[in-house]
Every structure is written in C-alpha cells, then in structure tokens.
Amino acid sequence: MTSSISAWIWSERFWLPENVSWADLEHPPPGVEYPRVGHILYALPLAVGVFLLRLLFERLVAKPCAHILQIQAGVPRQAQPNAVLERLYLSKTCPDMRQLEGLSKQLDLDVRKIQRWFRIRRNQDRPSAQKKFCESMWRFTFYLGIFIYAIRHLWVSPWMWDTRQCWHNYPFQPLSPGQYNHYVAELAFYWSLMFSQFTDIKRKAAKLANYAKYQRLCDGLFVVFSISFFLTRLVIYPFWIVYSVLFESWEIVGPYQAWWLFNGLLLVLQTLHIIWFYLITRIAIKAIFKGKVSKDDRSDIESSSDEEIYSSCSKNPSQTLNAKTSSPTGNLNGETHDH
Template identity: 30%
Template sequence: MAGTALSAWFWSESVWLPPGYTWDLLVHAQHFNYPKFYDVWTYPFLIAGAFIFLRYFVLTPFMFTPLAAALGVKDTRIRPPPPNAHLEALFRQYRSHTPVEEVRKAAHTAGWTERQVERWLRQRAMSARTTDLGKFCGLAWEVLYYMVYCVFGPLVLWDKPWFWDIRHCWYGFPEHDLDTDVWWYYMVALGFYWCMTITHTFQHRRKDSNQLFVHHILTIVLISFSWACNFVRIGTLVLVVHECADIPMLVAKMCKLCGRQSWMDSLFVVFLLLWLSTRTGIYPVWILRSTFFEAHVILNVWYPVYYIFNGMLLSLLLIHLGWTYLILRIVVRKLQNKQIDDVRSSTEYSADENDDDSCKKD
C-alpha cells in the first residue's frame, strides 16, 4: 500500500504531464507510439552488458592490444612494494592522500622512517596505475563508439523535421510518435553510459573523476527523464551535439601514448574548436535557447517537469563550463611554451622524479 502511494505521488500527472493529459491516455493512444518507461530500465542494461563483453573480451585482446603494440605502446608496470598488511590497509583507506599524522603513526608501528612509509605508499600507488596499454585500449574503445554513434545520429535524424527546425520538438507535444530508429538511438546511448558508469567504478582516479561520474549519472537521468516525458526529440538533438567533440581529444590522447606529440597538438586544436563550438556554442545557443524561450511559447503551458528538465540541461552546461576552464588552462600552458598536457585525464597522484627512479619496472 505504501509503495503504491509513493508511486502515485512520484508519477503524479500534475507534475509530469501537460494539463489535460493522463498516463493512461498517452500510453494507450492509438494514433501515436508513446515511449514506454520500462524500456529504459531493461534494454540499456542488456546493451551495457553486451558493450562490456565486446570491449574486454573481443576488441581489447584481438584488436586494440595488437594495434597498440604495432604503434609502440608499452605495457610497462611499476613493481609493487614488498607486502605490508598495515600499510596496505592504510593505502586502501586513503589512496594517495594519506594524512601526515597517519604516516607518522604507521612509521612508528613499522619501525620505519616517515620517508620510508611515504616511499612505500607512493610506489604502491604507482603500481596501481593504469598502464599505457590499458589507457590506449580504453581510449580506442571510446573512439570506436563515438565514431559509430556520430555517424548513426545524423543517419537517424536526417529525415526528421526537428533536426532542421528545432521548433518541431514542441509542435504537437506530447503527442509525438516514437520511431524505431529513434528508439534504438536512445537505447544505445543509455547502454553506453551505463557501461561507462559501471566500468568507471574500478578505473584509476583522474583529476576529473568526480565530474566525469556526475556527468555520466546526469546524462543517464536526463535521457531517462526525457524519455518518460516524451522530450525525445530535443533529447536526440542534445545527444547529436555532444558526441562529436570527444573524438579528436581521445585520438590526441592515443597519439600522446604513441609518442606522436605533433599529432597530439594538431588534434588538440581540432578538439578545442569542436568543443567550444558545440558544448559552449551550439548547445546553449540552439538547444537551451529553444527549451528556455521557445518551448513555453509554443506549448502555451507551464508545468513542473518543464522547469526540472531545463534545470538538468542547465546543470549539464555548468559541467561543460567547468571542463572548458580546465581545457583553457591547457591553452595557457601552450602559449607559455609548455608542452600540452591533458588536464582532463591526468591522475590525481604524481610522484617526484627521484622516487620514480627508485621504483623499478618489471
């Protein structure tokens, strides 16, 4: 009974639907196909599982690893320090941010100097890092997905009126028919982001790990939310705008791992232009302008989901602006005659050169 009441409260038609519509009317409509909400909690997980299997058991061993070897990417690993149960527990608790007081206590317990404890923790952290080969394979997977999806998007949307005139996202809303190709476009995107969210939990931390995780979760929520409200048309435009900019940056990272610095610099310029034009240009000017200023005029209604949806889209823009700040830091470094470094993928842990030399590789 409590569960039914909670479900009725959460799915309140006065919150989710425009005035005059009910869930029963939309779901059982005969003249158009309304999205079924349970689709986003079933098929994407199957697709995510297929993606994980394809990535780790097919593409990585049989395609990405041989490609990395051909390009000279090494699978070098830092030798782990001698086993020490107490320090291992300390490392697992604090990772690379062990408080000074804890280091002091550990040194006293082990009968070591604080410097020896710090060196052990540093070597342990370095041995846990993802190898260049692992990074290359992960990047290759993302490049392959985004390239296929960037082709898939325009193919799906080319004959859709809202691709050419965004106001068609609001004309006749919410009685929009869901085409089969658009259904697949949504399910594949959700499956990929679930795949990335699941694998994110056991990957090595990066400077933007928290931002990236929030981005994945927000994207999943936003896609699922737009599906439930049949904001699918505007959702497809958000997806098609967002995916293309990542490709040159991912390829640039691969070039860095292969030692092609000049290629990386050139691709970074392409990435910067695409990022600024899509994430901070087309997205707010084309999409947010329509959702904020055109939608309510065409629909001539105001209801809670409209504000929630716009809030999510605005949150996505704020994350983009945060990443843009990191990217522009790279530009400043380059203008200062420093080598381009990918701030978005750097690890949160860095060791000094002397300690790097002391950690012998296998």
C-alpha cells in the same frame, strides 16, 4: 506505500502538460509508437551485452593496436612484502608523519624507507599506459559510432531543420526506429559503465595520441576539440537547443511543472560549458607560449614519477626534513642506503 511512492514519482501533473495523462500515451493510432517508460527497461539486458562487447574489444582490437603503437603494459616495481605496512596501506595509501614515526619505531626502520615503500606500493596500483589506451579507445570508438549514427538519422529528420516541429502536438509524437535505437544504445552504454565505474580510468579520446607519444597529433586534436567544443557547446547548444526548449516550447505547448525543471537543468549545463571553455582557453594560452598542450586542468592529476606521487601525499615540509635527518636502521625493498 509502494504504489503511493510510484504515483508521486510518476505524477502526471508534474511530467505532462495539462489535460494529458499516461493512459493517453498507451494507445497510439495504428502503426504509430509513442515513447514508453517501459522502454528504459529494455536497455538493461543490452547493457550486459555492451559490457561483454567492451571486454572483447579491448582484448581483440585495442590491445593489438597498443602493441602496434609500442604502448607497453609495463611491470611496476614490486614492494617488499610487509604485513604491517600492507595492512595500513589498505586503509590509507598516504600515511601522515605521526603514523610514519609510529611505524618506524614498531618495525625499527628508517622513516624514509617506509615512505619509499608506500611510493612503490602506490605505483603497483597505478594503471599502465596500455590499460588507459584500451579504455580510451573503447570510448572513442563508441562515441564516434553513435555520433555518426545520430547525424545520419538527424539529417533526414524534419525537426533537425525546424525545431518548432519538436513541440507540435507534444507529447503525442511518433517514435521512429532511428530514435529508439539511438536512445536505447546510449542508455545501454551508460548503464554498462555501472559495471566498470569502480575500475575505469577516466580519460579523453585525445589521450590516445598522448599515450602513443604523438605530440603533434595530440596538439592537433586539441585544436579540433577546442573548436568543436566552442561551436557545439557555446553556439549550437544555447542558440538552437536551449532557445527551442525555453521559448518555442513556451509558445506552442505552454509551461508545466517539469518544464521548469528541464530548463533549469539545461541552464545549469550551459553554465558548466562556460566554465569548461574557460579552462580549455587557459590550456590553449599555455600551449601558445610553451609550444605544446599542457596538462588538462579538468582531468584528474596523473603523476609521471614516483617523486610526484610522493610530493602529492606530503602535507608538511617537515616530513622530508625529518626523513633526511633520520639514520638508516633497516633494510626495505633490498636497499641499504638512502639516496
């Protein structure tokens, strides 16, 4: 059964043009190397090394840079230990009004004090600006380095200037050391994210300036980003890459089953580029009228205060009303009065 599943996944009729088999790619001419499926496995041990390198980079490079820029880790306020509230928090960080009222009766505490405990407890789990800065700096450094390496390799490649050469004698095309190093490094990097995807904070490289409170630099980087996004995603990508895969490959190689999949995915990505650029344009328009870059609509919402976190969890305005009309009946987090 395993062999049949493998044969279905790696079907030659699907992935390769007519009259080409995997065996044909196993025996290249002397001194020539073809891409192999086994090359994917080489990136696995390298991914572990990339992950360890990231830990060293964040500790030895990014964190000292954060100190120089006066980006502090910060110590969030600690919530008063409470086993009942902590048990509910582990299953639901934003309890609804029914649960709050039940806790109020069970613990003999004011609803608003319980709401405040949950706000403080959520803040404890929020990553600090320093942690966000370190993660963003690591990604920025890798992307910048791999971009420079790729441009250096592409610049001397003949198919960089004549995309039709990408399809001559396809798929029997030599694999250069530069291509191999680039793709294995990229694959190892993204596989290394599998080890940290549950703890990473997704941030953009321009966030570095934001965390350092350099508003002018942040605005300038946004302008550079917008221009580069437009040129690469809405000009070079559709009129150079998609055109070559869609039309030049049809003319030189001819369509096969995987050809339809590849082009379909490329067109879906182009649709996303248009949507993303629309959101970027909205931010740019707001920046023109407000004088600075506003919040990125594509990013996850980052609350800047306890009240913002609280309001994002409140689904019913009556929660606040009920909380305000309740009388204080207990002391939580060392507070005896509502404010």
